[in-house]
Amino acid sequence: MILYGYYRSSASWRVRIAFALKGLSYEQRFRHLRKGEQLEPDYLKINPQGLVPSLVLADGTALTQSLAIIQYLDEIEPDPALVSGSAVERAKIRAASYVVACETHPVQNLKILERVRTLAGEETSVAWARQTISEGLSTFAALVANETGPYAFGEHPSLADICLIPQLANARRFGADTAIGRIPEIERACMQNAAFERTRPELQPDAE
Amino acid sequence: MILYGYYRSSASWRVRIAFALKGLSYEQRFRHLRKGEQLEPDYLKINPQGLVPSLVLADGTALTQSLAIIQYLDEIEPDPALVSGSAVERAKIRAASYVVACETHPVQNLKILERVRTLAGEETSVAWARQTISEGLSTFAALVANETGPYAFGEHPSLADICLIPQLANARRFGADTAIGRIPEIERACMQNAAFERTRPELQPDAE
Structure with missing residues (x-):
C-alpha cells in the first residue's frame, strides 16, 4: 500500500498513527501542499479533490478521506480495534x-x-x-x-x-x-x- | 429514543432518514436554532456543544454527532446495512x-x-x-x-x-x-x- 501524504497535514498523520497501531507496513510518498504538488495531474488521477492523504492499494484502487482510510485499515486488520466496546x-x-x-x-x-x-x-x-x-x-x-x-x-x-x-x-x-x-x-x-x-x-x- | 432536532438542520434530517430506513420508532423534540433554543441550559446538559441532533436513549444516555448516531442505529439494527459490500x-x-x-x-x-x-x-x-x-x-x-x-x-x-x-x-x-x-x-x-x-x-x- 502506498500512502500519499504531507508531513504537516494532520489528516496524513492520523493515517500514519493507524498504520503504526496496526503494525501494517506501507510505503510513503509525499505531496508538498504549499508547493501545490497535490494539484499535479498525476496526483489528481488518484485524488480528484487534490487533497492528502490518499491510500493506493496493490491493485491500484485509490482510497480517499483519512477517516475512511483508517476504517478500511480497521476492517482489514481488526487487531487492535480502533473503535471498541458496547x-x-x-x-x-x-x-x-x-x-x-x-x-x-x-x-x-x-x-x-x-x-x-x-x-x-x-x-x-x-x-x-x-x-x-x-x-x-x-x-x-x-x-x-x-x-x-x-x-x-x-x-x-x-x-x-x-x-x-x-x-x-x-x-x-x-x-x-x-x-x-x-x-x-x-x-x-x-x-x-x-x-x-x-x-x-x-x-x-x-x-x- | 428521543431525537432532538430542527426541521431545517441537515444533520437532523440525516438521522431522520436513518431511523426511517431502519424502521425504528422514535420520538422527536425540537430546538429552534434561529431562536437559540439549542443554548438553553436543559439542552446543554444533553449536548454541551449546543448542536442538534442529539439522541437520548431509554436510560438517559445522550449521543451526539449525526454520523455517530447513524452508525449507532446501524449497529443496534443492522438491517438494512447503511455501509455494505467489500x-x-x-x-x-x-x-x-x-x-x-x-x-x-x-x-x-x-x-x-x-x-x-x-x-x-x-x-x-x-x-x-x-x-x-x-x-x-x-x-x-x-x-x-x-x-x-x-x-x-x-x-x-x-x-x-x-x-x-x-x-x-x-x-x-x-x-x-x-x-x-x-x-x-x-x-x-x-x-x-x-x-x-x-x-x-x-x-x-x-x-x-
Missing part, C-alpha cells in the same frame, strides 16, 4: 472523533484559512483558526470528561486519540490553548506510545 | 459521506456563516456557502461517477445518500448548482423512497 461506547468514541474530523479540522485547514485571509487578512485568519480549534478542543474535552484514562476512552488508543493528537499540533501552530480538561493527560499517554511518537510530522522524510 | 466498497461509501459531512456541511453551517457575515457581510457569506457546497458536490459526483445506480452506490440507499440529500436542500437555499454528474439521478431515486421523502424538512412538525 454500541454506546463506540458511538461516544466516534462522536469525539467527528468533533475534530468534521467540525474542527475542515474549518481551519489550509484552503479555508486562505479564503479567510483573502477576505479579511492574515491576522483574522489566524484568529479564525485559533477560535475554531479552541471550540473544538473544548467540546472534545467535555465529551471525554467522565471517561477513564489514560487515553481518551480507557486503556487503549482509539480513533478519538488518533484525531486528537494531530489537532493539538495545529492548535500550537495557531496559539490555541491545549490545556483543557483531560487533554494533557491524553496527550502524555499518546506521546509515550511509539505509534504516535514515531509518526510525528518532524520525523517524516519530507519535513523541512 | 472493505474497499465500504471505504468508498464512507469517503463520499465524509466529503459532505466533514468537508462541506461544517464549513457552511449556521455558526460559520454568521462568522463570515460578521467579517465580510451578508453577500460574502452567501457566496462562501455557495462555493463550499459547489466544491463538495463536485467532489461527491467525482467519487460516485463510476458507480452503478440508481443510488450513490448501487441499488440500495447507503450512508452516502443519507449525507447527500439534506446537503442538496442547503445547495438550493444558497443557489448552488446541483445538476452535477449522477447527482440528479441519485436524488430522483432517493425522493421516490419514503424514508427520504417523508422525512423532508417541510413535513416536520416544527416547520415554519
Whole structure:
C-alpha cells in the first residue's frame, strides 16, 4: 500500500498513527501542499479533490478521506480495534472523533484559512483558526470528561486519540490553548506510545 | 429514543432518514436554532456543544454527532446495512459521506456563516456557502461517477445518500448548482423512497 501524504497535514498523520497501531507496513510518498504538488495531474488521477492523504492499494484502487482510510485499515486488520466496546461506547468514541474530523479540522485547514485571509487578512485568519480549534478542543474535552484514562476512552488508543493528537499540533501552530480538561493527560499517554511518537510530522522524510 | 432536532438542520434530517430506513420508532423534540433554543441550559446538559441532533436513549444516555448516531442505529439494527459490500466498497461509501459531512456541511453551517457575515457581510457569506457546497458536490459526483445506480452506490440507499440529500436542500437555499454528474439521478431515486421523502424538512412538525 502506498500512502500519499504531507508531513504537516494532520489528516496524513492520523493515517500514519493507524498504520503504526496496526503494525501494517506501507510505503510513503509525499505531496508538498504549499508547493501545490497535490494539484499535479498525476496526483489528481488518484485524488480528484487534490487533497492528502490518499491510500493506493496493490491493485491500484485509490482510497480517499483519512477517516475512511483508517476504517478500511480497521476492517482489514481488526487487531487492535480502533473503535471498541458496547454500541454506546463506540458511538461516544466516534462522536469525539467527528468533533475534530468534521467540525474542527475542515474549518481551519489550509484552503479555508486562505479564503479567510483573502477576505479579511492574515491576522483574522489566524484568529479564525485559533477560535475554531479552541471550540473544538473544548467540546472534545467535555465529551471525554467522565471517561477513564489514560487515553481518551480507557486503556487503549482509539480513533478519538488518533484525531486528537494531530489537532493539538495545529492548535500550537495557531496559539490555541491545549490545556483543557483531560487533554494533557491524553496527550502524555499518546506521546509515550511509539505509534504516535514515531509518526510525528518532524520525523517524516519530507519535513523541512 | 428521543431525537432532538430542527426541521431545517441537515444533520437532523440525516438521522431522520436513518431511523426511517431502519424502521425504528422514535420520538422527536425540537430546538429552534434561529431562536437559540439549542443554548438553553436543559439542552446543554444533553449536548454541551449546543448542536442538534442529539439522541437520548431509554436510560438517559445522550449521543451526539449525526454520523455517530447513524452508525449507532446501524449497529443496534443492522438491517438494512447503511455501509455494505467489500472493505474497499465500504471505504468508498464512507469517503463520499465524509466529503459532505466533514468537508462541506461544517464549513457552511449556521455558526460559520454568521462568522463570515460578521467579517465580510451578508453577500460574502452567501457566496462562501455557495462555493463550499459547489466544491463538495463536485467532489461527491467525482467519487460516485463510476458507480452503478440508481443510488450513490448501487441499488440500495447507503450512508452516502443519507449525507447527500439534506446537503442538496442547503445547495438550493444558497443557489448552488446541483445538476452535477449522477447527482440528479441519485436524488430522483432517493425522493421516490419514503424514508427520504417523508422525512423532508417541510413535513416536520416544527416547520415554519
